[in-house]
Amino acid sequence: MNISLELMLFYFTSFFTLINPLGVMPIFMTMTDSLDEATKRATAKKSTLVAFILLVFFALTGQILFRFFGITVDSLKIVGGVIFFYLGQDMLQARLAKTKVKDSEVKSYTNDISITPLAIPMICGPGAITNAIVLMEETSTFAQQVLLILSIVLVSFVVYIILRNSSKLYRFLGETGNNVLMRLMGLIVMVIAIEFIISGLKPIIRDIFMLN
Template sequence: MTDFIAFGILSFTSFITLINPFGTMPIFMTMTAELDSQDRAKTAKKASIASFITIILFAYSGQLLFNFFRISVDSFRIVGGVIFFLMGMDMLQARLGKVKVKKSEVKLYIDDISITPLAIPMICGPGALTNAIVMMEDANSIEKKVTLVISVLLVMLLTYLILYSSSKIINVLGQTGINIMMRLMGLIVMVIAVEFFFAGLIPIIDGIVN
């Protein structure tokens, strides 16, 4: 029983740390600044659901998919780093907050950003997906597998609530505050991008050299 509880706590804490919904919130806020609170809530809901499905999919078949397509986690990190860097560049110039969405295109816009970049790679990035594969391999009983799924579900629910609450923050900050915060976060996102890129590139280079 102690082992079962410890596994559940480890699953929850590892996923909430790697996903870091508070780190995703500023990007979510800037990308949905032109949407009303209802559409912003839909975006948060779709991104959370997409992330949950992706993490569970990788937990059960991630290693198989990686082997089938000959994809390494390091390659995934490099791609994530490139996406983050380009996103950081746009944030640094406050471009994301200036995206005007026509009323007829709102649904398409929500569908686009809720999957990429919000769900993948912002919420479920290389770290979270790798953790899902490792934790599932450690889940040596049905009870632990169910615990893992419940832990991911709780993390996604918490992520949704955090993103949903960003509507109130947007109303307080206003467009000027959002642009200032976006530029600051752009620098941080670009630093994260560099870390992701080289964290994936260095092992690949070492493998080639050796």
């Protein structure tokens, strides 16, 4: 029982750290600034649901898909790192544009941002996808696989709660506090981006030198 709890805690903390919902929150607040509360909640729900489905999908089929398409985790890290870097740069300068949406375009707009960039790559990013694939590959029993899926369910729920209540936190922090939070998270996102790029490039460069 204790081993199961420890394993569950390990799975949960690894996903929570890689997803970093506090880093997603400023982007969510910025992109949904002109929407009403009900639409914000619906957007948070859809984005976390899409991210959850994708994480479970990659956990169950990731290795098969990667082999079929000839995709490597290293390539995924590099692409994700580039995306994160540019996003973090905008966050660092607190210049993410607050989009004004017409009433007739609210539905299509929320559908768009729910999937990208919120679900992909902010919540279900290369780090979380890689984590799901690697952890599932390392499981040796069906019980461990169930614990892994349950941890994805739990962390997705926590992300949803944070995004759903982001407006309350925004009002508590105010515009200045939100800008400070966004700059801080932007710096963290850029550091994570560099780590992704470097960790993705290392084995590729190593293979090049080995071939030579």
